[in-house]
Amino acid sequence: MRKLFGTDGVRGTANTEPMTAETALRVGMAAGHLLRGGDHRHTVVIGKDTRLSGYMLEPALAAGFLSVGMDVVLLGPLPTPAVAMLTRSLRADLGVMITASHNPFQDNGIKLFGPDGFKLTDAQEIAIEALMANGLENHRAAPDALGRARRLDDCAGRYIEAVKSTFPRGRRLDGLRIVLDCANGAAYKVAPRVLWELGADVIPVGVAPDGTNINRGCGSLHVDLMRETVRCEGADLGIALDGDADRVILCNEKGAIIDGDQLLARIGCDWARAGTLRGGAVVATVMSNLGLERLFAAHDVRLIRTAVGDRYVVDRMRADSYNLGGEQSGHVVLGDYATTGDGLLAALQILAALVEADRPASEILSVFEPLPQRLENVRVAGADPASLLASPRMVAAIQAAEATLAGRGRLLIRKSGTEPLIRVMAEAEDETLVAQVVADLCACVRDALAETTSAA
Incomplete structure (x- = not known):
């Protein structure tokens, strides 16, 4: 272990x-x-x-x-x-x-x-x-x-040229106003250069790192800055990377969020039509919305689910020679170009589709209607998340929630692999039911944590 x-x-x-x-x-x-x-x-x-x-x-x-x-x-x-x-x-x-x-x-x-x-x-x-x-x-x-x-x-220049080479030959981003939020992180220099060299009018934010402001109120986990800047600047698209730029979240010209599932939907359907989607499948995780699975089914594309984590997505892609996979959180793995998630590469695929369609982002990037889905995190610092989930109180609560959702939705409750958190996600066509199930389970996690803390 x-x-x-x-x-x-x-x-x-x-x-x-x-x-x-x-x-x-x-x-x-x-x-x-x-x-x-x-x-x-x-x-x-x-x-x-x-x-x-x-x-x-x-x-x-x-x-x-x-x-x-x-x-x-x-x-x-x-x-x-x-x-x-x-x-x-x-x-x-x-x-x-x-x-x-x-x-x-x-x-x-x-x-x-x-x-x-x-x-x-x-x-x-x-x-x-x-x-x-x-x-x-x-x-x-x-x-x-x-x-x-x-x-x-010259390492930055090597990466910039490699990323630009994935954009369709002969295409340009001239005339597009793009808000680019680099989360005060690793891409703060290279990402604006890529878009500018391809012809875009770039409005950069989150490009002044000071060692302590990475991901603070910006980037793919804090998208309000991107959305507000898009609306204020009259931009055509917003792009928000995370601190190490391996994930991306977008918003359209109206400020509506385009998450990793919508990115997989757009790229997957485009590649399927072009005959470049290998294996007739896209690899995602258990977190991806059921609406994505239904969309792909309508296009004769299979959605293959793995455990949460881009490494598990990549493992499955490599095992069966698939070339597209990712996560709802914005990791998008383009196997023809990269070995890991790359937020900038994924954004360029979407920009290529935008240029090809010559239509607003709001018309081409909301590819499917997602089912109501709610995810909440409960911080459990000082306790073992696995032990909490295995406690009799939690086992009973999870069984009750699964019974409530039976035939109407699905439930996922798990410990985070990167932070001291328990993540609770529910999905169903009834939004009120989803909210209630998640709220009840989160309350139960907090109660179980309080019991553990008092016993200690």
Whole structure:
């Protein structure tokens, strides 16, 4: 069982275990020792977002890799998908992204990519944890075999050109006014340049990171800034990335939100018509709206569901050679172009559709009518989410909720893989019923938490 790694790498509060310099150094040593391959000069690339704690974790990770004889290429602030891309293009043994994605600045994390640009497997993460627990002293390099570190100055330009190459040849964004919210995160430089170089009139927001304002009141989790700016500026479209730019949420010219399900619907239907959707299927998670599944069924496209987490989406895509998948939260994986979610790539696919249709975003991006769906999070810091969900009180409440929804909707209640949260989601055609089921279950979680806290 993994203890250090969650559903998306290592994550936690900065300068508190496991997100300390000491642990980062040991992760570097263990991953560097285990994932070196062949007898060439071994290399790891390291990118980061704009969090203050990145200055602490970057040199600690680098020291770990250097100490086991791996050369380090430092990329600086760059989106997660750019790190995955550069890991492959530089023929590195390993890629590292220092980020906590959409979390607030106090958190940070470590995502690891193999030489193919895909995230490490569960087995690889378990092996890293085992080596960290069993001692690393015997794996240090000799003084003359230590690694060297350097910065790659043109890494942003390489990613920008790779992203632009996915836009249809001969098409331009001339005449389009686009609000681009970069969440004061990793894409604050590269994303505006991509859209501007393709001809758009770019209205950038969330492009002034100070180390502590990443995702604060902006980005894909806080879309009001994007929506208001679109309406005030009379823009044609709004694009909101998260802190490491691997997810995206859009809004149309009226400020209506276009989530990951609608993006998958637009791209999936377009690719199916063009004959480029491999396997006649799109991979999504259990969170995706039932309306998306019904839409695809009407177009003879299967919706295949996985557990929550883009790594599980990608695993299924790779296993069966599908080329489109994603999450309602805005991770969209375009397998023909990338190995992980890429918010900017997904946005360009939508912009291509907008240019092709020559119609307002409100007419082409609301592809299906979603069923009423409600998701609420209950913070359970200090308690074990799995134990809470297994308590007799919660088991009875979940059974009662499932009985209420039987034949009329569905229920999903789970612990978060990245934060101390229990997530409660219900979906049905009756919006009032959905709201009541979610409210009752959230209240039950809080009661169970209070019981646990008082007992302790």
